[in-house]
Amino acid sequence: MRTRFGLLLAFLTVVSSAQALETASPPVLAPEEDQGKAAHLSAQVLTYYHYKKVPLDDALSAKITDRYIELLDPDRSFFLQSDIDTFMASKDKLDDAIYAEDLTIPFGMFNVYDQRFVERMSYARGLLKDGFDFNQKEDFTIRRDKEPWPKTEAESQDIWRKRVKNDWLRLKLAGTSDAKIRETLGKRYENSQARAYKYKSDDVFQTFMTAYTNAVEPHTDYFGVAAASEFDISMKLSLVGIGAVLQERDEYTTIRELVAGGPAQLSGQLNAGDRIVGVAQGKDGPMVDVVGTRLNEVVKLIRGEKDTVVRLDIMPSDAGPDGKHRLITLVRDNISLxxxxxxxxxxxxxxxxxxxxxxxxxxxxxxxxxxxxxxxxxxxxxxxxxxxxxxxxxxxxxxxxxxxxxxxxxxxxxxxxxxxxxxxxxxxxxxxxxxxxxxxxxxxxxxxxxxxxxxxxxxxxxxxxxxxxxxxxxxxxxxxxxxxxxxxxxxxxxxxxxDLDEQARNPKPEFGELKMxxxxxxxxxxxxxxxxxxxxxxxxxxxxxxxxxxxxxxxxxxxxxxxxxxxxxxxxDIKPILPELQSRHDARAKEDRDLKRLVEDVNELKDLRDKRVISLNETERRAERDRQIGRLKAREAADGKDSASTTDLVFQEDGLQADERSMSADIASEKALKDAKDVLLDETVHILSDASDLGKVTSAKNN
The missing domain is CATH 3.90.226.10 (2-enoyl-CoA Hydratase; Chain A, domain 1)
Known part of the structure; x- marks a missing residue:
């Protein structure tokens, strides 16, 4: 268990890391030898065995380049036009590079992205010092996927100024004080910036291979070794671990939920909101500090072979940085998802x-x-x-x-x-x-x-x-x-x-898998x-x-x-009863309160979705927010109670991201969505009941 001195060191490490973000460039990442081989193997398999038979040539190379840029910066908020011009100069060279097992080009593109990301986050954090004038008539483009790339650093900064201003305004409209807004957004941008320093070679390679495979056809994908393992888990609905759903919150791996019947839940020593600050293997293995460690890496440390021991250093949900820790010993077991x-x-x-x-x-x-x-x-x-x-x-x-x-x-x-x-x-x-x-x-x-x-x-x-x-x-x-x-x-x-390792007759998992x-x-x-x-x-x-x-x-x-x-x-043949079923459904849709509200909300959401530009003027935005709140309050008044449907919850806006809400509030919101009335299922049940009334629903014959 950590001493208070150890806790202080951990805290100072996080603080000093945050300060270092202001000046340090992210690490320059380079391809590994096995990644070049995996890309080459993938090209051979895709070229000869894919349903579409798309050759890896200059034309496909250009498509891969476009998709890779889109994956890195889908909203055109990080790269400059000059970056794009540089990338496009090599757009017909990726095919030769893959066959030569040389991934310098895509890694170079990623390193530029990572640097731009750090620059944008640093600029965003700097804007929080002075705040904003919300009396101006100014608009913000919320969907930039079809907008031109910014040509200059000044253009890029203006995009980000408006983006931060919108983030601030959303929180302000939800009733958050300026001091709390500075704290919330400062932490948000800092956490985002910190992630730029945690990228590894595997992340770059996975992203590039996704661009390659998706350029061939939408449902062709590459899985690195770790991703292949996750795919296998999803198919068999089981894994070996402790039975805890984890979430990354402010540099801490936090327990969001305990799986019923799993070792974590059965121990009685863990609760939602507890933070895992250290992981050790076996009864006497060294404790590895995991504060600030990426979630997927912490998960790797916690998972393992069945019936093996893992020890966790836990900071309870209600403990401060120097609060008392708990050391938990668990035996890994099969967890059913x-x-x-x-x-x-x-x-x-x-x-x-x-x-x-x-x-x-x-x-x-x-x-x-x-x-x-x-x-x-x-x-x-x-x-x-x-x-x-x-x-x-x-x-x-x-x-x-x-x-x-x-x-x-x-x-x-x-x-x-x-x-x-x-x-x-x-x-x-x-x-x-x-x-x-x-x-x-x-x-x-x-x-x-x-x-x-x-x-x-x-x-x-x-x-x-x-x-x-x-x-x-x-x-x-x-x-x-x-x-x-x-x-x-x-x-x-x-x-x-x-399995690319099987294709290469490789005895250990290195090259990953293709879903083709x-x-x-x-x-x-x-x-x-x-x-x-x-x-x-x-x-x-x-x-x-x-x-x-x-x-x-x-x-x-x-x-x-x-x-x-x-x-x-x-x-x-159900066709003869469809007109009557449709007629009964239409009649319910005109009379049923929940169905009418659903249609209203679908249309409302479509209108909101179609907006590519929103105002940054507080008066205009507050009027729109008041309209939405008035709509929900009218529903509550009509119901005679304080209740929310699934569609009501869609329109609630607090300006926060999922990991910024308190764990209890986040779980409560999720539960409210789960428990809300399922209007579509209810109507489906009514339609099936109507079909039974008509006596025409067919039954399978035993052959």
Missing amino acids: EKQAAKKSIRIVKNGDLTRKIGVIDLPTFYDDFEGRRRGDKNYRSASRDVAKLLAELEDEKVDGVVIDLRNNGGGSLPQAIELTGLFVGKGPVLQQRNGEGDIKVDGNDRGQAKWTGPLAVLINRGSASASEIFAAAIQDYGRGLVIGEPSFGKGTVQTVV TVAQFFRINGGTTQLRGVTPDIILPGFSDEETLGESSYDNALPWLQIKPAKYKPLG
């Missing part, structure tokens, strides 16, 4: 004298523990296995219908989408795949019986992609159930993961979800921005195509 697992609930729908129970299964991702399946683990986790269990439970509870909620489910395992479809349609084809040579194969399942044969609806939104779209499209093509919500993402491509597009999938009706997505049978309003979310937002997305339908037999 239950938040991403399928879960069920039951909704009650009343219509006159009729009451129906509708089961809802929320599926955040199509997960599959590949390793557990391979080694024959009888209890391995997968989306379809978990949903099958939940369906059995809902059937025992005698529900009248089932909603599969796939909102914001970005996909995952393709086989899981096929198996999940089989739970509702039984045996039959689910999708068609076409590879780069044009060969087409039909994928389906051999399941003889469906697990659920009753009324079914699938709820989707713009965030529903890939495997989610496969499932929703198959349910729609079979006429098996209703698809409700927003048009989906539009990702109709199939990826596989290529190898095929395009098509619906069994011959169409594809690519670009256009799945169009719901009943469309509901949503907050998604189609300009920035969805396949159509990519400039190099594969086109929409159509092939011959597969041989399949529809299980029913």
Whole structure:
């Protein structure tokens, strides 16, 4: 445990580091030998095996350069036009550099970015001394992605002056005092600036390879060794660790949440808000100070092999810099990431004298523990296995219908989408795949019986992609159930993961992995979800921005195509009841208070999103804020209580970033969003109940 003298040294280290930010340039980063080899290996694999077959030549080199600049400075707030001119002089040389395993060019570009970042943050901090005049008529461009690059340092400083002025005004309008604003923004810019000194060679390489792979096609990605490990964890929904959700706050790794049943929670010695200031391995390993250390590096120290010991030096949430610490000893264990697992609930729908129970299964991702399946683990986790269990439970509870909620489910395992479809349609084809040579194969399942044969609806939104779209499209093509919500993402491509170390016959993990597009999938009706997505049978309003979310937002997305339908037999036809369902939905939308508010808020958010320029005049901004507050207060008055819906929370503005709010306030806000009324799900349940009333919802036949 640290002594008070040790604490003082740690505190002085943080202070002196902050002062050093004023003058020191960030470290100059250089490529490592294995990174050049990994880039070369990636080029060989992508050139010969990618579905799109894009050669690495001068044309692709120019596209990579554009994307790399965009990734570094998407809002055109750091680079000068002269920087861009210098970069573009080498735009046709990246292909030769990759084949020569020489990454000097992209690393040089990053070093310029890092230096510019430090300069801009230092300038922003300096502006806080004098404050601003908010009586001037002045505007700030909040979206600069289409604006010209600043030509001079003076132009850049003017952009940042307005940006800092806007940050100040947001806090001022929320009722924050000038002294507190200086403190908040000073700390914000200081923390941002500090991150510029923590970048490592791996960060640069990962960013550059993302630019390269995304220039080929939007869903092709490179994973370094660490990123590949995280991808594997997300697929199998488990890891070995202590069971704590961590967040970086003011140079401290802070516990945000404890996973139920994990070592941290079971110890009874840790709480949300506690700060981890040291990590040690085993019962007697040296304590490593982690104050100011990047979050991902602290996570690496805490994770480890099952049944091994990790010791943590904890500064309690209510302790000051010289407060008493706690030394915690934990034994690492398997942690199940239950938040991403399928879960069920039951909704009650009343219509006159009729009451129906509708089961809802929320599926955040199509997960599959590949390793557990391979080694024959009888209890391995997968989306379809978990949903099958939940369906059995809902059937025992005698529900009248089932909603599969796939909102914001970005996909995952393709086989899981096929198996999940089989739970509702039984045996039959689910999708068609076409590879780069044009060969087409039909994928389906051999399941003889469906697990659920009753009324079914699938709820989707713009965030529903890939495997989610496969499932929703198959349910729609079979006429098996209703698809409700927003048009989906539009990702109709199939990826596989290529281990570059295996390709190079390298015995240890050094080169990372490629997630590479190898095929395009098509619906069994011959169409594809690519670009256009799945169009719901009943469309509901949503907050998604189609300009920035969805396949159509990519400039190099594969086109929409159509092939011959597969041989399949529809299980029913819901088209005859759609006009009546739409009519009933429209009637509710006119009368239901929550639905009307949702439509109002969707339109309000669209108007706000379309604004690229906002006023920096306090009177004008306060009038706009008062209008928003008045709108929310009118709702509260109409409700007769102090309550907030999900959409109300969207418009609340305090000018703070997530890590600047108190931990308790941040958690409370998150809980409020979670507990708020889910208007779209409620309406989906009503629509499925209406369909049951009409008696036309088809059931799967046991084949």
